[in-house]
Amino acid sequence: MGEDIHAASAESVWFDGANPTADAGLLPVVLLAGWAEHRGVPDRYREEMTSPDRSSAEREAAEEITYRVAESERDKSAVITGEFSSDAVFEVVGFEGGFTFRPIRLDPPIHKVFPDDGPEAADETSEGKRRFVALDGELVCGYVDTEYEPWNRRLIIADIEVAGPYQGRGIGRTLMSYAIGWARECSAGHVWLEVTNINAPAIRAYQRMGFTFCGLDTSLYLGTESEGETALYMSLFLN
Numbered sequence: 001m002g003e004d005i006h007a008a009s010a011e012s013v014w015f016d017g018a019n020p021t022a023d024a025g026l027l028p029v030v031l032l033a034g035w036a037e038h039r040g041v042p043d044r045y046r047e048e049m050t051s052p053d054r055s056s057a058e059r060e061a062a063e064e065i066t067y068r069v070a071e072s073e074r075d076k077s078a079v080i081t082g083e084f085s086s087d088a089v090f091e092v093v094g095f096e097g098g099f100t101f102r103p104i105r106l107d108p109p110i111h112k113v114f115p116d117d118g119p120e121a122a123d124e125t126s127e128g129k130r131r132f133v134a135l136d137g138e139l140v141c142g143y144v145d146t147e148y149e150p151w152n153r154r155l156i157i158a159d160i161e162v163a164g165p166y167q168g169r170g171i172g173r174t175l176m177s178y179a180i181g182w183a184r185e186c187s188a189g190h191v192w193l194e195v196t197n198i199n200a201p202a203i204r205a206y207q208r209m210g211f212t213f214c215g216l217d218t219s220l221y222l223g224t225e226s227e228g229e230t231a232l233y234m235s236l237f238l239n
Helices: 043-049 052-062 073-077 171-185 200-209
Strands: 029-032 035-038 066-069 083-095 098-113 129-136 139-149 154-162 190-196 212-217 231-237
Touching (some): 066 171, 073 129, 073 139, 083 200, 129 171, 139 171, 200 231
Parallel strands (some): 154 190
Antiparallel strands (some): 035 212, 129 139
C-alpha cells in the first residue's frame, strides 16, 4: 500500500474546515449531516487491484455461472459459510470534529471464516425481500439477499456470499449488479450495506462499484466473535 495511499488532496473537505492529518497519510472523509463520502483511493491504487487481464478472465469464468431469482426452497435456504482473506485493515482514526480511515498493510494477510448462524426463516409475505442466486449447474455457489425499505427508498444488501472455490471469478460483482437492478425496479434512491473494516478486498470491490463510506459503528460487534472490528457502512446513490 505504502506510497499509493497518500494524504488528502487540496480539494478534500473536512468536517471542521481543517485538515489535521495532512501529513499523516490518511484517507479523507467528508462528514455532513450524518453521512460521509470517501474520496481518497487513487486511481492507480484501484488499477493495481484489478488488471485488464484479470477482469477479462473473471468475465469469461462468470459466464459459466447462471443467475436467477431464488425460486425453490433449496435456493432460498442455501447457506454459504462466509470467508475471506485480507491484506489490509481499514483503521478508524478519530480527531476533533470527525474521523477518517487509514488502510494498514497486514503481513502476513489474515483469513477469516464467519461463524455459522444457520439460515434465517424466510419471510414469504415481504415483497421487499429478494434473493438472487448464482448456480454452477444446480449447486448454489453464491447469493445476495436484499431488502427494500420504502420509507427512505433504501435497498439493503443484507448478505452477499460466494463460496470459497468460486471467489475471484466476478460472481460477487454480477450478483451485486442484479441487486442494483432490483433496487432500480423498486425506485430505490440508494443501495446500502455493512462491511467489517478488516475485509479490505470487499471494501475495494465496493469502491470500484461506486460505493462510498457513509458511517461506522464501533459497538456493533461487541459480544460476538468479531469483537474488536469496526462496522463500516457504505452506500451507492442511484440516478
